Amino acid sequence: MTLNDLVFQHLESDHDVEQHLELMKAVFGADGRVDIMARKWIDHHPAMSLSDFFVIKHRNKIVSGLNLIPSIWSIGGVQLKVAELACVATLPEYRHQGLQRRLMNKYHDRLSSQGYDLSAIEGIPYYYRQFGYEYAIPLDEQIRIKLDQIPDFSIKHKIRPFKTGDIPKAMQLLGQSQRKFYIHTIRAKDIWKMQQETEMVAEYKFEAHVVEEKGVEIAYFRMNENQPEKTLMLREVTDVDQATAQSILGFLKDIGKKRGLETLVATISGLEPFTEHMVAIGGVKQPPYAWQMRVTDYAKLFQKMKPLLDKRLASSTYRHITEKISFNFYRYTVQLTIQDGAIAGIKRLETSEDRTIRANPMVFTQLLLGYRSREELQAIYPDFIIRPSRRNLIDVLFPKMPSYIHTEY
């Protein structure tokens, strides 16, 4: 195989699409339904186009690919442009020849040129570190309980199928539930519609229900079943009080039993009130995985987060400081000029002289995204060094806070 035989491009034609779906089936298997998910995006995703699929062809055959799912996330109320990296795949006989490295370079170039703040991947362990990714947001939180362990709660609410007309109210309910998270997604109306029309989230088919109290919608939930594992999966649920949680649990137990299932698995945040109610009746939390995150450009991201950082300074003992704060990322520095408690300038310096705040830039992602505190990071990483004079200020600027990412594709 010579370099000339390998051509980089984006999907362009129907023939390319078919080949790409074949690649998905070959790498992830037909049971993984990854090809069905990719087809869904191509046919229905409101913001994705064929140019979001990056591929390498060998003599006209697609042998390697990855794709970009555009999304909007909120961090402390500031909206960020996020790219989710997905469907990373190379045919077995073409692996270990640098094809994915080439695609990742193209993908990261796109993120820089189109102003994406973050890239996120749910993917396989370890592999993405070499491309600048760091574990930095909880993922795959789970709580499990046997259906037989759930008491026979009476269903005191009306629980009915979710209709397209429920979307505006559901958007409100989701937004309200997401307030407890530092970082969360902002699900656009078009994404709601895509999920409702295709009856799919990611690669799985789901069913959604609305919970009503005295004719008013007070919650909704989404579920699907995994027959081979005999589990009923609760995929999404909004804030509930105890009575509502018990009605939903009663409903899920009934439906699970009727379908011959054995276990209820809620893939929701450990902070959801529903989780508390599952724990109260014996539900067991499983250890989570984590999103792997990459910051495109710290100086630009600080700039975007300026309103939030200003707010934190203003409500702290630093509300009147006038100083320069240098974040030394070892190969370069991002310097904040603060005047009378407000950020007046942010610039990147190609030096690393100021040694007051020093951080491995990948590890800093954990601090920035509220995943770990300054103190925890200092205890773990000897190259995460904050001198005592700056520790409290860093704690004020970057507190540890809980986050949760709802599925937006």
Ligand SMILES: CC(C)(COP(=O)(O)OP(=O)(O)OC[C@H]1O[C@@H](n2cnc3c(N)ncnc32)[C@H](O)[C@@H]1OP(=O)(O)O)[C@@H](O)C(=O)NCCC(=O)NCCS
């Ligand atoms: C993971 C996968 C996409 C890598 O594709 P590839 O085309 O072989 O990747 P590359 O040859 O460009 O390798 C890039 C780098 O990763 C390294 N690498 C390859 N596979 C690796 C693995 N499984 N774990 C860690 N490093 C790996 C390579 O050595 C290379 O590093 P180098 O340039 O320093 O030598 C491919 O093995 C695959 O399709 N696996 C099955 C599907 C899958 O798991 N996808 C990820 C879903 S999140």
